[in-house]
Amino acid sequence: MKLLVCVSKTPDTTAKISFNADNSEFNGAGVQYIMNPYDEWYALVRAMELKEATGGTVTLINVGPAENDTVIRKGLAIGADDAIRINCNPKSSLYVAKQIAEFAKDGGFDIVFCGKETIDYNGSEVGGMVAEYLGMPFISFASKLEMDGNGATITRDIDGGKETVGVATPFVVSAAKGLAEQRIPNMRGIMQARRKPIDVKEPVAFDDLSTVVSYDMPPAKAACKMLDPEDMDELVRLLHEEAKII
Amino acid sequence: MSVLVFAESQGGQFKKSAFEAVTYGYKTAQVLGTECIAICLGEAGNAADLGNYGASKVLSVADSALNTVDSQAYTSVIAQAAEKNGASVVVLMHSATGKGIVGGLSARLNAGSAPGVNQIPTNDGAFRVKKNVFSGKAIAEVELTSDVKVISVMGNSFQPEVVGSPATVETFAADVPAARITVKSVDKVQGSVPLPEAEIVVSAGRGMKGPENWGIIEELAELIGAATACSRPVADTDWRPHHEHVGQTGVAIRPNLYFAIGISGAIQHLAGVNSSKVIVVINKDPEAPFFKAADYGVCADLFDVVPRLIEAFKKRKANS
Numbered sequence: 148m149k150l151l152v153c154v155s156k157t158p159d160t161t162a163k164i165s166f167n168a169d170n171s172e173f174n175g176a177g178v179q180y181i182m183n184p185y186d187e188w189y190a191l192v193r194a195m196e197l198k199e200a201t202g203g204t205v206t207l208i209n210v211g212p213a214e215n216d217t218v219i220r221k222g223l224a225i226g227a228d229d230a231i232r233i234n235c236n237p238k239s240s241l242y243v244a245k246q247i248a249e250f251a252k253d254g255g256f257d258i259v260f261c262g263k264e265t266i267d268y269n270g271s272e273v274g275g276m277v278a279e280y281l282g283m284p285f286i287s288f289a290s291k292l293e294m295d296g297n298g299a300t301i302t303r304d305i306d307g308g309k310e311t312v313g314v315a316t317p318f319v320v321s322a323a324k325g326l327a328e329q330r331i332p333n334m335r336g337i338m339q340a341r342r343k344p345i346d347v348k349e350p351v352a353f354d355d356l357s358t359v360v361s362y363d364m365p366p367a368k369a370a371c372k373m374l375d376p377e378d379m380d381e382l383v384r385l386l387h388e389e390a391k392i393i
Numbered sequence: 394m395s396v397l398v399f400a401e402s403q404g405g406q407f408k409k410s411a412f413e414a415v416t417y418g419y420k421t422a423q424v425l426g427t428e429c430i431a432i433c434l435g436e437a438g439n440a441a442d443l444g445n446y447g448a449s450k451v452l453s454v455a456d457s458a459l460n461t462v463d464s465q466a467y468t469s470v471i472a473q474a475a476e477k478n479g480a481s482v483v484v485l486m487h488s489a490t491g492k493g494i495v496g497g498l499s500a501r502l503n504a505g506s507a508p509g510v511n512q513i514p515t516n517d518g519a520f521r522v523k524k525n526v527f528s529g530k531a532i533a534e535v536e537l538t539s540d541v542k543v544i545s546v547m548g549n550s551f552q553p554e555v556v557g558s559p560a561t562v563e564t565f566a567a568d569v570p571a572a573r574i575t576v577k578s579v580d581k582v583q584g585s586v587p588l589p590e591a592e593i594v595v596s597a598g599r600g601m602k603g604p605e606n607w608g609i610i611e612e613l614a615e616l617i618g619a620a621t622a623c624s625r626p627v628a629d630t631d632w633r634p635h636h637e638h639v640g641q642t643g644v645a646i647r648p649n650l651y652f653a654i655g656i657s658g659a660i661q662h663l664a665g666v667n668s669s670k671v672i673v674v675i676n677k678d679p680e681a682p683f684f685k686a687a688d689y690g691v692c693a694d695l696f697d698v699v700p701r702l703i704e705a706f707k708k709r710k711a712n713s
């Protein structure tokens with residue numbers, strides 16, 4: 148099987164979020180970057196497991212600048228065979244999806260994996276966009292995926308529960324928690340990753356249809372009101388009368 | 394020109410979020426000086442009701458193939474309706490269903506998109522709308538420059554508002570593509586409120602010591618009509634099911650009221666819950682970071698406090 152895994156780079160979950168002086172751009176100074184957890188822990192690891200079970204190849208694709216190579220190398224250390232980087236500074240999901248689809252359309256991939264969302268822009272869009280451009284079915288939020296016959300049986304999160312569906316290859320799937328267990332790359336993997344190829348390609352022209360014009364921080368919370376642990380009637384009263392909720 | 398709103402149903406009934414979506418669409422249509430049209434797919438609720446929330450008409454596509462959510466089929470039918478009705482904005486909810494469609498729809502319509510918005514757009518020379526980014530740690534203002542725009546709205550950001558009366562319902566003759574996904578089984582969480590839609594959430598962490606102690610959490614939740622949630626290590630050790638895991642790598646929620654019981658308030662946990670309107674923290678450690686994000690705090694042993702809180706709610710119920 149030929150598997151393609153879309154990987155994205157995000158600030159570490161503990162990164163301090165701040166912006167430049169006119170609030171138009173994320174301030175990346177001193178920020179640690181990681182591979183987006185949904186891409187790494189679930190999408191890539193499940194792709195590796197399928198390769199280990201049935202043979203084939205796992206290719207990574209990232210749409211981004213040269214500094215993303217460190218994140219791509221981590222994916223190669225986890226076991227991917229090779230990687231493509233589309234060399235650009237993307238500003239919108241549609242742009243990213245277009246680049247991935249352009250690369251994938253003649254690649255003969257059986258499954259295109261991506262994470263269910265990135266932890267920075269929280270869009271949940273790229274998978275569906277790639278599927279639409281490729282004319283493939285899209286299964287969102289997969290928490291289980293087993294190959295059978297000429298397709299797969301996939302359990303996905305739906306509103307208020309789970310649903311199990313069957314789909315023939317090729318398809319695009321977005322990975323949610325449960326699809327696989329996080330793997331820590333070992334020394335051998337890290338050494339091998341250094342010799343694996345990252346093929347750099349230039350992007351196809353595509354106009355952004357959405358751009359972030361400014362950033363802002365959420366309004367600061369008022370100080371926490373500490374209550375007497377003996378008197379929960381008071382908490383219930385405050386929720387009712389002050390917060391007007393219960 | 395129009396604003397087209399997809400109103401989601403479940404089991405033949407509109408979800409509350411369908412009314413939130415129409416309310417959002419109606420307000421967006423007012424900003425643009427146009428009308429709001431709703432569309433419902435498959436077995437839906439009473440379509441005319443959407444008029445109460447501001448839809449001037451409702452398109453109904455009662456094809457039974459649409460009773461299950463097939464992203465491709467939904468995308469195709471909504472795109473056809475958008476084109477036929479000259480929609481300049483398509484509004485979805487940022488639910489599991491909506492997230493499965495938002496990307497495909499914007500690719501299909503060549504539309505700029507803003508997924509997960511929590512404010513009404515502005516249109517002073519440029520069409521702009523705000524959404525949370527960095528898992529709720531910041532807010533971004535996004536400008537959409539395409540003729541057609543796709544927006545998905547965070548649940549529980551807008552309360553449904555009754556502004557009109559029942560609307561006329563038209564059958565929309567859509568070309569429904571053959572399904573490429575077959576549904577084998579559906580496993581709905583029974584009885585309880587689905588977490589992403591819940592207005593009140595009772596969440597507990599490792600401070601609970603073990604799964605056998607969750608009785609008080611479930612009792613409290615049931616008493617006040619809340620959904621239950623948990624921190625990541627609790628789900629990872631299988632004390633609780635995975636779908637209860639909230640935070641940056643779990644479900645992001647924005648209920649009106651969030652109880653955090655025996656949860657330290659790690660940055661990754663806060664990321665998924667800090668948009669909650671009111672946060673109550675129960676923790677025995679006065680240094681627990683969660684108190685900084687809380688509106689009300691109780692610093693004591695949860696095994697003493699939670700039973701007392703249950704009693705207090707029972708008393709209030711009995712007296713009201």
Ligand SMILES: Cc1cc2nc3c(=O)[nH]c(=O)nc-3n(C[C@H](O)[C@H](O)[C@H](O)COP(=O)(O)OP(=O)(O)OC[C@H]3O[C@@H](n4cnc5c(N)ncnc54)[C@H](O)[C@@H]3O)c2cc1C
Pocket residue numbers: 160184597598599600601623624625626627638639640641642643654655656657658659660661662665675676677678681693694695696
């Ligand atoms: C990449 C990454 C992603 C992550 N994503 C998430 C995520 O999405 N969601 C998430 O929740 N975590 C996430 N985490 C984990 C997070 O960092 C914390 O480890 C986790 O949230 C801690 O869970 P907890 O608060 O239940 O446990 P602890 O941190 O162990 O806190 C337990 C709390 O209970 C209190 N307590 C103990 N006994 C009692 C008692 N009897 N009465 C009252 N209080 C008591 C303690 O004072 C303590 O504050 C992530 C971590 C990483 C590295």
